[in-house]
Amino acid sequence: MDIRPRRNRKSAAIRSLVEETKVTTDDFIFPLFLLEGANEKVEVDSMPGIYRLGIDKMLNEIEECLKLGVKAFDIFPVVAEHHKDKLATKSHDLDFFYHKALRRVKDTFPEAAVMTDVAMDPYSSDGHDGIVQDGKILNDETLEVLGKQALSQAQSGADIIGPSDMMDGRVGYIREVLDDNGFTDVSIMSYSAKYASAFYGPFRDALDSAPKSGDKKTYQMNPANQREALIEADLDVDEGADFLMVKPALAYLDVIKLLKDNYTQPIAAYNVSGEYAMLKATAEKGWLSYEPTMAEALLSIKRAGADIILTYHAKEFAQLAK
Ligand code: PBG
Numbered sequence: 001m002d003i004r005p006r007r008n009r010k011s012a013a014i015r016s017l018v019e020e021t022k023v024t025t026d027d028f029i030f031p032l033f034l035l036e037g038a039n040e041k042v043e044v045d046s047m048p049g050i051y052r053l054g055i056d057k058m059l060n061e062i063e064e065c066l067k068l069g070v071k072a073f074d075i076f077p078v079v080a081e082h083h084k085d086k087l088a089t090k091s092h093d094l095d096f097f098y099h100k101a102l103r104r105v106k107d108t109f110p111e112a113a114v115m116t117d118v119a120m121d122p123y124s125s126d127g128h129d130g131i132v133q134d135g136k137i138l139n140d141e142t143l144e145v146l147g148k149q150a151l152s153q154a155q156s157g158a159d160i161i162g163p164s165d166m167m168d169g170r171v172g173y174i175r176e177v178l179d180d181n182g183f184t185d186v187s188i189m190s191y192s193a194k195y196a197s198a199f200y201g202p203f204r205d206a207l208d209s210a211p212k213s214g215d216k217k218t219y220q221m222n223p224a225n226q227r228e229a230l231i232e233a234d235l236d237v238d239e240g241a242d243f244l245m246v247k248p249a250l251a252y253l254d255v256i257k258l259l260k261d262n263y264t265q266p267i268a269a270y271n272v273s274g275e276y277a278m279l280k281a282t283a284e285k286g287w288l289s290y291e292p293t294m295a296e297a298l299l300s301i302k303r304a305g306a307d308i309i310l311t312y313h314a315k316e317f318a319q320l321a322k
Contacts, residue, residue, distance in 0.1 A: 021303045023295070025069035025321065029115060029268070030314035033206050034058060034077045036097045046202035047273055048280045050312050052078050055101040059108055061315075068318035072113035074162065074310060075102065078207050079122045087131065088123035092148035099156040106157030115189065116153040118146050118174065119165035127211040129165035129219060137218055142167050147177040154183040162245075164191040166219040172239030189243035189268060190236040193229035193255050196220035199248045199274030206273065229255050233263060241265065243308065248272040250297060253304040260305025269306035271298070276312040291320060 008018045033052040035042065040054040053061055062073060077098040083090045090096045105114055119129040120142065126132040130142035142165070150161045161178070163170045171190050178186050196217045204210040221228055233244050244263055246256045247270035260267050279297065283290035294313050301309050311317075 021299055023298045023302050023309070023317070025071075025314070025318045027302065027307070027309050028070050028314040028317070029072040029074050029113075029308060029310040030065060030070050031074045031076060031310055031312060032058060032061065034075055034098060034101055036078070036080065044202065044206040046205050046277050047312060048284070049316065050206070050276070052206060055097075055104055058101070059104065062105060062109055062112060065315055065318070066109060066112060068315065068322065070314050070318050071111070072115065072160075073105075074115040074117065075105070076117055076207060077101075077122055079209075081125075081208070084123055084125040086125055088120035088145055088149070091120060091123040091145065092152040094152055094155060099152060102153065102156035102158060113159045114157060115160040115162050116158040118150050118153070118161055118163040118170075120145060120149075121165075121209045121211075122207050126213070127209055128214075129216065130167055135214065139167050139169070143170055143173045146170050147173055150174040151177050151181055151183070154178055154181070154186045158186060160187045160189050160243075162189045162191065164194060164247075166191065166194050166216075166221070168235075169239070171236050171241050175240040187242040188240065189245055190241040191247055191270070192233045192236045192241065192244040193252070193259065194220050194245070194247045195223045195252065197223060197248050197251070197272070197274075199251065199272045202273035202277045223251075226255060226258060229258060230262060233259055237263060237265060243268050245270060245310075246306075248275060249301045249306065249309070250275050253300060256301065256304040256306050266307040267305055268308035268310060269301050269304075271301060271309055271311040271313070273312065279313075 009015055035052045035054045038054040038056045041057045042052045044050050121127055121129045128137055130137040171188055236244060243266045244259055245268040246252050249269035249271040256269050279293055282288040
């Protein structure tokens with residue numbers, strides 16, 4: 001008797017019966033970039049098809065996405081230079097346009113899940129995720145700012161807080177601040193294994209948030225390390241994280257699988273700006289076909305173990321799936 005694996009591939013009907021992994025819009029969180037002017041819409045040069053949007057435009061975008069089945073959004077502010085300072089003061093100002101916009105989004109679409117990013121970089125005149133003093137990133141002093149930022153986002157309606165700063169102890173610190181203020185229902189999706197990656201370039205273009213000096217290697221992880229992800233994830237679980245995230249996704253599929261095999265919390269993967277830009281650029285050149293490569297990339301992230309995918313492809317994928 002011959003074992004003939006091709007029998008299970010002989011027709012589309014059979015192939016669909018034995019298909020192990022499916023990506024659907026239920027899996028997605030769609031990152032959005034918010035501009036201060038309500039009606040503005042500016043494409044990100046290095047991310048074709050992705051726009052920075054004023055709140056009125058963003059409400060339209062969210063409405064379209066909801067109709068397509070994309071229900072979760074991670075909203076990042078584009079902060080003008082004159083609003084930035086060393087302590088990222090605007091990051092926890094309830095009158096800032098970002099917080100006002102969060103309230104509009106939740107008032108208009110209470111059914112949408114809104115995630116926010118906790119880190120100082122978009123609001124920091126140094127462009128770092130923490131407080132900079134004499135060229136060093138201070139850890140414990142930064143936690144206070146992050147706590148205020150997380151609290152202000154919860155007060156503005158955030159459903160999921162996403163600490164992306166990689167300071168030690170921030171998940172526990174933020175959990176305590178939220179609980180002490182009655183926000184026991186607000187979730188934390190920790191960027192647990194966030195690497196010091198070169199794939200964030202287009203995102204930093206979108207937000208004008210690149211570090212003014214130095215790099216992020218004293219807080220984000222070394223791309224060479226896998227086991228260190230377990231140290232970070234253990235801490236986040238102990239400190240009360242509801243979800244664990246790996247970032248970037250495609251170059252770190254082994255880390256996604258590692259966390260999936262070791263934890264029962266849902267695992268998220270952030271398919272980052274540079275990963276999006278690569279597919280768009282090769283498609284523009286005519287070197288790769290966009291739709292199937294996008295579908296395959298997302299499938300591989302899910303197959304590796306991601307329950308949730310943060311991806312700039314979310315809306316396009318949903319449109320193509322209709
Ligand atoms: C901020 C933050 C970054 C990203 C998400 N949150 C950039 C960075 O850490 O420098 C990257 C997202 C992307 O590249 O799509 N801390």
